[in-house]
Amino acid sequence: MVSLSGNLLFSSFILYLIATVFFAGSIKDKKGKMKEKGPNKWAKIAVFITIVGFICQLGYFITRWIVAGHAPVSNMFEFGTFFALSLVGAFIVLYYMYKTPLLGVFTLPVALLLIAFSSMFSRDISPLIPALQSHWLYIHVTTAAMGQAILGMSFAAGLIYLVKAVDQSKPSKRTFWLETIMFGLICTLGFVLVTTTFSLLDYKAEFNWIDKNGQQLKQEYTMPAITGPNEGELLTAGKFEPLVEMPGIINAKKLNTVIWSLLSGTIIYLLFRLIIRKRVGAVLQPVVKNIKLDLVDEIGYRSVLIGFPVFTLGALIFAMIWAQIAWTRFWGWDPKEVWALITFLFYAAFLHLRLSKGWHGEKSAWLAVIGFVIIMFNFVAVNLVIAGLHSYAG
């Protein structure tokens, strides 16, 4: 059953990948056939494959639930894959509302990255600690993830808007920031590639080091150490000696992973620029040629409108109910709680700016991108960097 569950997830990953190609194909095919109503054959196949992939991933979710005896939303891997599942689900719904295959070209890669990224963390089925043993685990986490995924759709729409709207004929602030977003996505890919490579090579280097409290500890690196731990001493023979030693208050191992991700991302990005000799945004621009800007704007706005109440319900209201039961208080300024509040405040500001200050179109698209960065920060950094009650990353 465990292996079946894993295989289903892997199948869905491959299916999303194929669907992306078909969605991209459907855009190309549209040339000269603009008058034709509705999606073309490519798009129909693409959405069919997406739905099959979605069902596979649902199968992964259900089988894993059966094996574990609890909903698989309790650690980094499980949450990330569920987030991707919700994102694909939200995309399928929006696809049928607006019939825009282009949305798939941008959403599915994000879902793929999410699954790949999450798979880099421990995939073991772990038992629930007492605080997590509650039905509110399913209710709170799934609703919050769905809310974030629907909000994430506005990021996809915003990205399409920016790729189309940003003038690529000359470098500007806008092209710079658009490239930064692309670079961020590529670094995630870099992280996946580097982690997979070293895990296939079975790279393991053990260090003795002194933590900030002066205690001697052992730490195992799974990537060659660029930044070594405080007063680190390499124990495994024949492995890479650290280039720089970090002070005790910095987690050198995590920093090392970040540096590797950035490094590999930079290399991929530079190779791309060197070979294609165009910005990533400029390369994508022809893909979005035929989409109407105001339609994309509306899809983005609509996603925020649909997602905001769901997010509030899941990430704040249900969260508070559960916190009252499990932690004795509905609100305790735990970093995850604070970042959920920040997300809430951000999208509240988004809606007010749009309604009252007329921030439509490009401004709105930039905001949608920033909103997703906040959501991702809450998912990644608050789990891995800022320690708190919600650090279930494992």
Added chain:
Amino acid sequence: MKHVKCECGHVNPHGTILCEACGRVLQESEKDKKLVDMRYEGSARRSQTYNKTIIDKIWNFFSSVKVGVWLIVITLIASALGTILPQEMYIPPVMPAAEYYEDQYGWIGKLYYELGFHNLYSSWWYLVLIASIGISLVICSLDRMIPLWRALKAQRVARHEGFLKRQRIFGVSEASNLDVSYEKIKERLKAKRYNIREEDGNILAEKGRFSRWGPYVNHIGLIIFLIGGMLRFVPGMYIDEVLWVREGETKVIPETDGQYYLKNNKFILEVYDKDKDNKAFSNAIEEKGMVAKNYQSDVTLYKKKGETVAGQAPELEKVKDYSIKVNEPLKFEGYALYQVSYKLDELNQMTFRLNKKDSEESFGEIKIDLNDPKDRYDLGNGYAVEVVSYFPDFEFDDSGEPITKSKVPNNPAFVFKMISPDKKDGEISFVAIQQTIEPFGDNEYKMNFAGIDTKHVSSITVRKDLTLWIIALGGLIFMIGVAQGSYWNHRRIWLRRVNDEVWIAGHTNKNWHGLKREIQSVLEGTGIDDPEDQVQKETKE
């Protein structure tokens, strides 16, 4: 106050931009615009009309969405700053916060502490920010909702031509066979759940107006929520106490006026077992070592019976037995008892034997309850032990005197007086763990350590929060309002006959795509052309 009378006869309040009834543009500055600003229906808002007195100025400040958004953004940034380092309530109590931050995080920590970020969420300026958002919510809502309500109530079916042609969705068609088309359109609009009003061949089809109140409903919810949060500071509304209770011990529950008592029968800690629990967990358990499965305190809740005079032991009546687990608090009379922490194997009893040093002959055993030692233990035959001093958590202070750090028996030490038939005045001995001192020279007797008993201790949080229902009500109203405003759209379609033409205009507060599709399907096959989206036309040009 001056009123503005429109050509159509309707009297509008001072400051109105679009006539509430017919929509005619009343303000000169708006007349040159291609499209009218439909926000709040062009109604007269206090903040846009008056700006003389101090009250006007304060009102205008807080009614501005710009100010509101700034307040939100500043709160957002401040909240984020508070998560860089842990808040004071989450740091371990090993040293004062002033030292802790610098010790752990260097100069950044010191700066963080000095700026007050270690207690950010209860700092006065953060509370001022939240309060300002609350005020802004009230004023913004009042400033907009009342005029909007008036305008939507006063609207007439026939709208002024200048109003119609300045709508985003607008079209003019030659009219032929209009009566047939009208019937068809009306039927279709009804099927799409529009409310239809008809006057002199003009139609106003409207639906989802209640979604316009969504924002105000959710703001009311937020205000109730914030008021609930403030009520916590009213005495008696909120109780947060910690009760440490040992196994076998019965303690009065704090803040219950001595009415309730809690007995801890047993504390249970369970961890997952690789072999007994779900096999799917074995990898994870192996990797993490130990994973907690259950923290549980089996308790009995008692209620005091009748009145007791001071000093008299209360008579207790059992209310119920309960197993308090994480996620399963014990609730009674508005109180909730939570399993929050524990201490395993706290020293509870120590056993000593009174021995004669040279012969190792024993004259009896004493068992000392470390939480309540007796003054004297009689062993019979003229032998006895007196506890002269007791230090539950013993250490030597700077001048070398024994003191106790706390009342918790972490490191008990005693000054015993050993009384025997041959030493009637007794011999003094200082006994601590692994240590015996005889301050007055060699004794003939000694206290031999014979064993310890330990007990677990449960830490129970006692909570009462009378503000919860207000907070919940606020949350519920907020959710209703936000769903109301997000999931429904306020759509209006106007049809007006002008000579031989029919003018169509449409407005929605959001989702223009949906409105356009709806108009398209309503007009299909009626001979009336689809109206154009004037915003889109403009961008194309």
